[in-house]
Amino acid sequence: MNRIDRLFGILTLLQSRKFVTAETIAEKFGISIRTVYRDVKAIGESGVPVCFEPHKGYCILPGYFLPPVSFSSDEANALLIVESIIQGFSDRSIKKHYSSALGKVKSVLKNTQKEQVEQLQNNIMWQLPSCFVNDYEHLSLIQNAVASKSALLLEYMNREEISSRREVEPIGLIFYAMNWHLIAWCHKRHDYRDFRVSRIRSIKLSGHSFEKAEHISLSEYMKQVPVDY
Numbered sequence: 001m002n003r004i005d006r007l008f009g010i011l012t013l014l015q016s017r018k019f020v021t022a023e024t025i026a027e028k029f030g031i032s033i034r035t036v037y038r039d040v041k042a043i044g045e046s047g048v049p050v051c052f053e054p055h056k057g058y059c060i061l062p063g064y065f066l067p068p069v070s071f072s073s074d075e076a077n078a079l080l081i082v083e084s085i086i087q088g089f090s091d092r093s094i095k096k097h098y099s100s101a102l103g104k105v106k107s108v109l110k111n112t113q114k115e116q117v118e119q120l121q122n123n124i125m126w127q128l129p130s131c132f133v134n135d136y137e138h139l140s141l142i143q144n145a146v147a148s149k150s151a152l153l154l155e156y157m158n159r160e161e162i163s164s165r166r167e168v169e170p171i172g173l174i175f176y177a178m179n180w181h182l183i184a185w186c187h188k189r190h191d192y193r194d195f196r197v198s199r200i201r202s203i204k205l206s207g208h209s210f211e212k213a214e215h216i217s218l219s220e221y222m223k224q225v226p227v228d229y
Helices: 003-016 022-029 033-045 073-089 092-107 111-121 139-148 218-224
Strands: 050-053 057-060 150-157 163-176 179-186 191-196 200-209
Touching: 003 022, 003 033, 003 057, 022 033, 022 057, 033 050, 073 092, 073 111, 092 139, 139 150, 139 163, 139 200, 163 191, 163 218
Parallel strands: none
Antiparallel strands: 050 057, 150 163, 150 200, 163 179, 179 191
16 A cells, blocks of 8 residues: 555544544554654645644544545445345345445446446345344434434343333444344343344334443453344
């Protein structure tokens, strides 16, 4: 990767996160910490308002926006593959938001790229087993709750078709055994529980934040997942 591409890549990375450490930049682009300092300085000298906060990292001051991003044909094609996966493995809420986001991406493509994307889009298909059910609209709300550490109220139907109401503190989503699973601390059981999303009959924000001070990490919980794939 030449330096110009690397500088643009670092700038994109800085805009994608609130704070980015020099170590993170060095690891992502395979450069030394000293080179990171030089590159960030060059970005700042070009007029981008980059600042640094001790123990947090680099950030770009709020209010600064990059001009529309240009995509290579390979990058645009990769997004189409992701779109096919989204269509197959997400619910209605995620499909809606991804479709909106992809439309914005397509709007900045060159005309020749748009033609290629349309040609490829008609020639990517997927097939799922009939046991996979995603006819619900919960994933987007769950994602927001995980990110904001907001409790959720669920009406849940277990495998015996017994309904119950739960207040939970969501720590993340895991896809296994051809289903999405919400992993959350259940106030009723005083323990972590695995809720299959397709069995959630209704879901809404409770209106308050987590009560439990600390939660197990999702990666630690995954060690308990009953299937190893």
